[in-house]
Amino acid sequence: MSQVLQRTSATGTRATKVIGALAILVMVWVVVSGLILTPQDVVQGESVRIMYVHVPSAWIAYLAFIFTAVASASWLISKKHSMGFDRFAGASAEVGVMFMAITLITGSLWGRLTWGEFWQWDPRLTTTAFLFVTYVGYLAVRRLEGSAEQRARRSAVVAMLAVLEIPLVHFSVVLWRSLHQGATVLNPNGDVKMDDLMLFTLFSGVVAFTLVFVWLVLHRQRTMLLVDIANRQGLDAAIAARKTEGSVR
């Protein structure tokens, strides 16, 4: 067991280093393009630049929660109940919550500049807040007492229910009357009304945030693996110590 721990004591690999380097490169481009090269918006002016962080972080949060649900379903369905699925689900949810928090913070800043308010309980904002709270709850469920299998089972069920909120959040601006604007890129008409460089920078942001997401999830789920190994190792050591204690007496 200690050999396994030693072999896996680092969470980085050549692949994660490449992903990390790519993430930095694309992020630098997004910062330069978003802050300097892209023009001001005709109505919003400079505040449009918040979009290059706000929209990609929202999309990546959705993606993270979908991955969490898929990994959770895989854990429930698979006969072996591989804990790798559970660790991936947990890591993805943690990173997703972080991106959702970024979405809410940047959205509030944009709202103050455009609407004149940091927050309004309109359909999009309300459902997004609800989604965020749900996944904070999911993370709390993962920390309840119990074995690793109990943790995996409980959280998998929560994850598969929570993911159903995502369509509600995304289509809230279509289903109900919202202060938040409708979708620009994923609008039902397919007619994207956005300046070309703005659109390119937005997609660059999506690529950069995706790379950051992958990098963080890979490291986090390996950290979780190390914690699980250390816990098991601690249990083995305790049993061995008890056996030794018994044989001496």
Add this chain to the structure above:
Amino acid sequence: MDLTPRTSETSRKPRRWLPIVLLSLVGLGGIVIVTQFLTSAIDYYCNVDEIGVRSGCKESTRLRVQGTVEQGSLQKTGGKTSFVMSFNNKSINVVYAGDPGGVFQECISVVAHGRMIDGTFESNRIEVKHSNEYAEKNADRLNSSGSAACSQAQG
């Protein structure tokens, strides 16, 4: 061999209260959001043409009304901002006590909070409802056609 049972203090792990407290708070937060805010969120506003017509848009109650600020109607006098807000060929006069600030301008969609009093909508809060269109700020176009939102609306 000593077969005396070990005391429970040495083996019992303390209960982890933090996740339980956090989960309870999350549950409470979810209930508050659903019961207090989602109901009002679903019908966030009435359109101008729905005042006094649609259910929940009675003139006698406090309303959130959505419409477009008509070009050439915006006036700022005596610390008040007045404009005509229209939607679906219906218009109302709006008076706001103050300067909405921000990106408020003519030809833009807004949500005004307030009450209808003697045929005028007296508002104490204006929120700009941004469209899903993004275009480059162009000084030439702005000079030729007035405000930024009007130039965007006209293409």
